[in-house]
Amino acid sequence: MSTNTLKPVLVIGGSGVVGRRAVKALRRLQPELPLWIGGRDTNKAATLAREVGLAEAVRVDLERDDLGLPPDADVSGVVVLLKDDTLRSLKYAQAKGVPSVSFSDFAFDIGPAVALHAHRPARAPILLLGHFLGGVMTLVTLHLAREFKVVHSIEVGGLFDEEDVGGPAASGDMERLTKGVPSPLIRHEGRFLWASGDEATRVFHGVDGTAWTGRAYPLLDVPSLAAATDARTVRLDFAVRPVAARPPGQGAGLEVVIDLTGETAEGVTKRVRHALVDPDVHSGLSALGAALATERLLGLAGGAPVGPGLHHPEGVLDPAYVVERVRESGTRLWKM
Numbered sequence: 001m002s003t004n005t006l007k008p009v010l011v012i013g014g015s016g017v018v019g020r021r022a023v024k025a026l027r028r029l030q031p032e033l034p035l036w037i038g039g040r041d042t043n044k045a046a047t048l049a050r051e052v053g054l055a056e057a058v059r060v061d062l063e064r065d066d067l068g069l070p071p072d073a074d075v076s077g078v079v080v081l082l083k084d085d086t087l088r089s090l091k092y093a094q095a096k097g098v099p100s101v102s103f104s105d106f107a108f109d110i111g112p113a114v115a116l117h118a119h120r121p122a123r124a125p126i127l128l129l130g131h132f133l134g135g136v137m138t139l140v141t142l143h144l145a146r147e148f149k150v151v152h153s154i155e156v157g158g159l160f161d162e163e164d165v166g167g168p169a170a171s172g173d174m175e176r177l178t179k180g181v182p183s184p185l186i187r188h189e190g191r192f193l194w195a196s197g198d199e200a201t202r203v204f205h206g207v208d209g210t211a212w213t214g215r216a217y218p219l220l221d222v223p224s225l226a227a228a229t230d231a232r233t234v235r236l237d238f239a240v241r242p243v244a245a246r247p248p249g250q251g252a253g254l255e256v257v258i259d260l261t262g263e264t265a266e267g268v269t270k271r272v273r274h275a276l277v278d279p280d281v282h283s284g285l286s287a288l289g290a291a292l293a294t295e296r297l298l299g300l301a302g303g304a305p306v307g308p309g310l311h312h313p314e315g316v317l318d319p320a321y322v323v324e325r326v327r328e329s330g331t332r333l334w335k336m
Contacts, residue, residue, distance in 0.1 A: 007074045008034035009294060010067075012060050012089055013081035015039025018103075018134075020048055021287030022081060027052040029295050036075065038067075062086050077101070079294055087112055094123045099297035099306065103290055105130035107185045107218040117310045125306045127293055127316065130220045132158065132236060133282060134289020135313030136326060138221045140333065141258055142228055143319035144274050148262030152269070153233035154225050155259040157204030157214055161252035162242050164281040184216035186235040187226045194218075202237045207255055207275045207336070208247065212239035224312045231262075254278045254285070257336070273336040280330070288329055289313070292322060 009026070013019045014037035023037060035052065038060035039045040045057035061068030062084055078093040083104040090113055093100035102113060110128055117126050131138050137156065145151050183194035193199070201215050214237030226234045241255075256276040263269050278285055292301075296316050299305030306316050327333060 006033060006298065007076040008036045008056075009077045009079060009298070010036045010038060010058070010060075010069075010075045011079045011081065012038045012062075012067075012084070013040075013103075014079075015041055015044040015048055015057075016081060018283045018286050018290070019081045021283055022079070022290040023048060023052055023055070025287045025291035026294060027055075029291055030300055033295075033298075033300070062088050064088070065091065067092050077294060077298055079103070079290060081290065083109075087116060090116055090126065093126075094120050097124050099125045099127065099294075101127045101129055101290065101293055101297065103129050103134065105220070107220055107223065110220070114310065121310075122308045125297055125308050125311060127297060127306075127311045127313070128220060129290065129293055129313060131224065131289070131313060132156070132219050132221050133285040134287065135293060135317070136285045136289040136322060137236075137256060137258075137276075138224050138228075138312075138314055139317055139319045139322035140276060140326060141221075141225060141260075142314055143323045144258060144272075145229055145260055145262070146319075147264065147272070148260065149265045151229040151231040151260065151262040153259075153261040154229065154231050154235075155202070155204070155233070156221070156236045157202075157206070157212065157257045157259075158236065158238040159206055159212060159255040159257075160238060160240050160282060161246070161254070162240055163252040164254065183218070185218040185222050186216050186233075187222055187231070188233055188235075190232040192223070192226075202235065204237060204239075204257060204259075206257060207277060210245075212241070214239040220312065224314055227312075228314050251279060252281050254280065254282045274333065275336050276326075276331060276333050278329075278331040284329065285326065285331065288325065289322075292317060292325060 014023050035055035036058045037045040038058050049055035049057050077099040079101040080089045081103045186195045216237050222234050258274045261271040295301045297306045
């Protein structure tokens with residue numbers, strides 16, 4: 001499909017920390033894709049639009065069913081990089097019959113979106129992307145898990161830098177998480193649990209062997225990975241590294257250790273560890289994940305446009321393709 005025939009993609013939250021990078025990632029992937037950038041600060045959105053080209057800033061009002069856009073506004077997709085409690089952005093996408101990407105939903109958030117899909121299942125493709133790093137971690141893990149015939153457990157340890165704080169949208173997500181449903185979602189020995197107490201934390205070892213006490217979070221990676229692999233144990237735990245504990249010469253980067261246990265085709269049970277290290281803060285890979293998902297939904301990479309339905313990233317993106325793009329971004333991935 002030629003991008004010249006496409007209508008603009010509306011990026012809500014496009015001038016935020018992840019949003020700016022997602023817009024730039026989309027532009028790198030699809031130089032001719034028109035973009036409408038909606039953000040809290042229209043001046044910032046306008047500056048970004050001029051920088052990336054073939055884009056314009058628009059004012060979005062989530063209190064209106066038409067989002068405050070002109071009656072004749074026509075878009076090819078709606079990407080929402082902040083929490084839309086009204087779900088008007090999703091309803092707008094359904095009304096237009098175009099793909100919708102929801103980036104900021106935790107596992108406990110998705111009920112209303114699922115209900116909207118259930119009432120209008122054939123109207124539009126809806127991608128729930130409330131995954132770690134915009135789905136990148138789940139796709140990378142599924143690529144690595146291909147060496148197993150049967151996967152028994154998936155344990156992911158993420159190490160954030162103390163200065164990797166994100167923007168207002170990320171702060172709002174964390175406030176909503178801590179005040180709303182503090183219990184994280186894990187799968188333990190075949191059962192999905194809202195963990196509490198000691199079961200909500202786990203000690204994992206970083207690339208250099210340092211032990212970190214991480215806490216699990218209710219991200220959509222857990223049900224995605226469990227459904228895709230049928231692993232009996234799946235969890236993601238995150239810790240924060242103080243600036244003083246950074247390796248010499250390293251900035252505010254991101255480190256992820258992926259522990260997989262399973263059975264090989266030869267019947268051997270083994271445990272393997274992989275490391276993903278990005279010298280950038282986590283918004284970089286998160287933005288890449290959102291951009292890869294958007295171009296895939298529109299049929300600009302990987303096949304025809306995705307049809308109506310309720311989707312997770314592993315259902316629409318090829319893990320090998322995502323790993324290739326991750327490595328091109330400068331992120332290192334290796335077996336430990």
